[in-house]
Amino acid sequence: MPAISTDLFKKNFTTTPRTISAEVRAFCQRISPDQTPAYVPVSEDAGVLPSECFNNVASKVERDGGTLLYGWLIWEWPRVFVEAEHHAVWEHDGILTDITPHVNGERQVLFLPDPMRPYDFATQKRLINIKRSLGELPSVGGWIAATNKLHHAIEANSVGNQFTLERSYLSAMGQEIRNALGLVFVDLAKTTGPNAPCFCTSGRKFKKCCGPMIQIYP
Template identity: 30%
Template structure:
């Protein structure tokens, strides 16, 4: 039997730090997850828009707060607000869960198809996690050159697609390295002769900046209309 994933507590110290970084006005709350039959995972904005068409109410924007053993992370999210101003998360999750920790943040945001990166903080003392965050941010900037086609499928120009493949593989390798106990003083994730801090730990920062500059030179400024 699968056990539901429990969201972090509202008063968790890292949740508090993340909310300070987000500068949201309202306190987060536990919102029940009750997926609609037509709702699709990772598709919260169209899901709630469809719910409003069918049943009234309105869409409410904010952030879904997640926590792992290495990160506390906020993901742009939408829930359905009924006529009594109660929130319901109608989007199915990829893992079994009963509640979403949701921080309301309607001000200044309206979904029109744009990509919005997650906001992350390192909850460990491991600098490799900072590199993992940097690679995730780089992937988001690459994805800003894409366009949505069917459902959540994204089409990327060739130059962006090539970088996507590289940084997605690096993200996966970094995550595995971290969960296997990787630190700056351990042998690098590439299995070369050097420690991480003298190999990928030294090159990731400069390379991400150089690759994004090159992508901008080829494709121009990203429209962020993914």
């Protein structure tokens, strides 16, 4: 049984795609066929909150004018999956700016406009992230299914950022996701050479980065 360090599960692997690859472009085409993804700079406004893009931009428009533009942030974990997160950016004089900070401190995001998918401020219900495996690793589908199950459960039992679910149920789903992600790590480790760039996109060699955290063989 492979041994995986708990530190590996704490890493965040998704970030802005470095290029708009054929896979990313096809993914965007399925979500918002009439729109084109584009890189947008991130410039946080004072007082804005992470994960509150809709309220952040709505307040910005009220203060400074401009327009709230709905769409999707496109994230990627190379070799693993691409993901679309429902999002809003600020448009002013034809220029787009993402005023909401992100987990990894990204200074640029890939944004796909989708004006037909507004946020419901009344119910505060969020759209579930859309994920698609890049098709290289067989374990990715199971991990995506497990994360989708949790996200659907949270949104079905939440208002805004407040949700009510039994702790035992959350714990069980969390363990299911962890087990599924562990299989992804194993698949990545088996297909990444010691001197190849690490799959966490750190830029370091695998053997000097995440490699020691995964012991595939006893």
